[in-house]
Amino acid sequence: MxxxxxxxxxxxxxxxxxxxxxxxxxxxxxxxxxxxxxxxxxxxxxxxxxxxxxxxxxxxxxxxxxxxxxxxxxxxxxxxxxxxxxxxxxxxxxxxxxxxxxxxxxxxxxxxxxxxxxxxxxxxxxxxxxxxNMTQVLLQRSGARHSVPLRLARLADVFAQLRWWLTGFRAAVVALLIWRWPALVYWVYPEALAGFEQKRSALMGWRYKVLIGFVAVELLLVHNALAMLTKGIL
Structure with missing residues (x-):
């Protein structure tokens, strides 16, 4: 034969x-x-x-x-x-x-x-x-199939931790603004505290509100973006 x-x-x-x-x-x-x-x-x-x-x-x-x-x-x-x-x-x-x-x-x-x-x-x-070689092709495809979910899981974990830290940072910033707002306003606008007792009402004016609003909105947007990205990966 x-x-x-x-x-x-x-x-x-x-x-x-x-x-x-x-x-x-x-x-x-x-x-x-x-x-x-x-x-x-x-x-x-x-x-x-x-x-x-x-x-x-x-x-x-x-x-x-x-x-x-x-x-x-x-x-x-x-x-x-x-x-x-x-x-x-x-x-x-x-x-x-x-x-x-x-x-x-x-x-x-x-x-x-x-x-x-x-x-x-x-x-x-x-x-x-x-x-x-078919054997090598199969093993390479199998390895790639398993490595992609693993990389995505690690990336999702990183973003989840980043989101957690950002939430804590936002809370700390808000607490600091409430507790030490005169010093912070003075650091940004030194002239704002000139004659503080006489201009206390002016400190609550538009510059202070814009500063607080800008920080809050910025942190909120970043927080929501990370939340959506983390949810999409998971």
């Missing part, structure tokens, strides 16, 4: 098992993961299965087909290389080496197998250059 036929059989077998594994809600066992892996050098992990489950239902079928093709190709390639090594080792066996027709037959098979391996390697390189 040629490598192309073996590849097709392995692909169909892995695709069937992988489809059932992705469609199940249960955690995959080690035996199930081994059954859909591409051999010792290319494993399908539990994280890969969970990443496929997180994809849209319309995309899962395409992903399963690509992953099954990659795993089957790697599995058949490992079988082919093992077979080639076995044939090369067999040629050095004394009884076979002493029989020229057997050596000739094994040499022909090694050449045929080598040609098929070269064809598979070429196809693997073409697929890798066009689509990349």
């Amino acid at each position: 040629g490598l192309a036929r073996a590849l097709e059989q392995q692909k169909n077998d892995i695709e069937t098992k992988l489809t059932a594994l992705v469609g199940s809600d249960a955690a995959p066992s080690q035996a199930q993961l081994e059954a859909v892996s591409g051999g010792p050098s290319l494993k399908v992990t539990r994280r890969v299965i969970e990443a496929i489950r997180q994809e849209k239902a319309t995309e899962q079928g395409v992903i399963v087909k690509r992953l099954a093709s990659e795993m089957a190709t790697n599995r058949v390639m490992e079988y082919a290389l093992m077979t080639r090594r076995a044939l090369l080792a067999g040629m050095t066996e004394p009884n076979i080496a002493a029989h020229p027709p057997a050596v000739k037959h094994i040499t022909e098979k090694i050449h045929e197998l080598g040609a098929e391996i070269e064809n598979m390697v070429f196809e693997m390189r073409v697929r890798a250059s066009l689509a990349g």
